[in-house]
Amino acid sequence: MTAGAKIRVLVADDSAIVRKVLSDVLSSQSDIEVVGTAPDPYVARDKILSLHPDVLTLDIEMPRMDGLTFLDRLMASHPMPVIVISSLTRSSTRSALEAANRGAVDVLAKPGGPYSVGDLKEELPHRIRAAALARVRRNIASAMPDSDVTQPRANSPAVSVLGGWKRNCIVAIGASTGGTQAIEQILRQLPSDFPPIVATQHIPIGFSTAFAERLDGCCSLRVSEAKEGDLLRSGHAYIAPGSRHMQVVRSASGGYAVRLHDGPKVHYQRPSVDELFLSVAKLMSSAVVGILLTGMGKDGAAGLLELKNAGCHTIAQDEATSVVFGMPREAIELGAAVEVRPLHAIAAAAITALRVRTSHAA
Numbered sequence: 001m002t003a004g005a006k007i008r009v010l011v012a013d014d015s016a017i018v019r020k021v022l023s024d025v026l027s028s029q030s031d032i033e034v035v036g037t038a039p040d041p042y043v044a045r046d047k048i049l050s051l052h053p054d055v056l057t058l059d060i061e062m063p064r065m066d067g068l069t070f071l072d073r074l075m076a077s078h079p080m081p082v083i084v085i086s087s088l089t090r091s092s093t094r095s096a097l098e099a100a101n102r103g104a105v106d107v108l109a110k111p112g113g114p115y116s117v118g119d120l121k122e123e124l125p126h127r128i129r130a131a132a133l134a135r136v137r138r139n140i141a142s143a144m145p146d147s148d149v150t151q152p153r154a155n156s157p158a159v160s161v162l163g164g165w166k167r168n169c170i171v172a173i174g175a176s177t178g179g180t181q182a183i184e185q186i187l188r189q190l191p192s193d194f195p196p197i198v199a200t201q202h203i204p205i206g207f208s209t210a211f212a213e214r215l216d217g218c219c220s221l222r223v224s225e226a227k228e229g230d231l232l233r234s235g236h237a238y239i240a241p242g243s244r245h246m247q248v249v250r251s252a253s254g255g256y257a258v259r260l261h262d263g264p265k266v267h268y269q270r271p272s273v274d275e276l277f278l279s280v281a282k283l284m285s286s287a288v289v290g291i292l293l294t295g296m297g298k299d300g301a302a303g304l305l306e307l308k309n310a311g312c313h314t315i316a317q318d319e320a321t322s323v324v325f326g327m328p329r330e331a332i333e334l335g336a337a338v339e340v341r342p343l344h345a346i347a348a349a350a351i352t353a354l355r356v357r358t359s360h361a362a
Contacts, residue, residue: 174273176295178323247279277303
């Protein structure tokens with residue numbers, strides 16, 4: 001895509017109504033052009049080759065070929081930014097998260113139920129702009145198998161690395177575009193007795209449940225969608241629910257607990273990474289690691305700086321491994337990152353930082 005040119009979008013969905021809604025929402029934006037629509041993957045394939053769109057929106061459940069199969073073939077032969085737009089049924093949300101694992105850069109909910117056309121008008125153009133900036137790599141084969149929650153829990157990649165960690169240890173993670181894969185890669189590398197993790201991923205309502213279930217099935221840690229009042233425990237990761245801000249507060253017992261709220265969007269996002277990071281910074285504990293991952297925009301940058309100023313260790317994902325380098329770049333330019341690391345090295349960096357800080361606190 002050349003500088004100043006409109007973002008060219010192809011909409012693939014078997015529903016004529018959905019195709020019209022998506023096309024109308026996107027066509028109202030001055031910097032986006034819907035170059036075509038497709039009712040099934042075969043038509044989408046032909047239009048991709050003839051129209052050369054910058055971004056594809058893709059339904060998972062379509063006739064003649066399912067969306068996951070089409071995505072696999074597309075990412076192997078003609079990789080491009082894909083946003084999956086799925087219904088909120090349990091099977092569809094799980095498939096949409098699997099699509100992200102196979103190369104889709106983002107997932108969104110179709111209008112209907114708790115997700116209205118108004119939500120889509122606000123969210124979809126932002127996601128399209130992020131996708132247009134995404135680094136997309138050829139996918140020879142799926143990087144990881146589908147993580148059915150009934151599969152055996154993965155073996156821990158390491159024995160206890162922290163030993164007598166203090167109960168004030170926390171790892172706070174924030175991510176957006178490309179973040180579902182990034183968070184999964186980090187959590188897979190952490191042992192089952194790791195200090196509590198709180199993670200905010202920009203994700204719609206409904207998909208956060210499937211995301212947490214997916215992670216719980218493939219990681220040594222226990223992973224769940226956060227609930228109001230959850231007490232943070234070691235060996236557990238808590239995922240912010242879609243459309244709700246997550247904060248960490250001190251509990252009556254002296255530990256930490258989850259607080260959820262429905263306040264205004266921050267940087268166009270709810271849940272917001274800044275809401276999480278700023279709440280953790282207020283705890284004034286140096287035994288904290290803040291991690292800001294791939295994503296478009298500024299959300300999380302100011303919060304990461306507050307964490308650093310509060311004495312916490314902060315890590316930003318590097319440009320080479322970010323799907324979109326917007327959020328980490330903003331944090332780095334603010335001087336908020338103590339370390340800048342490639343994705344594959346972030347888990348080890350967090351382990352090292354907490355080990356050092358725990359030993360100093362002992």
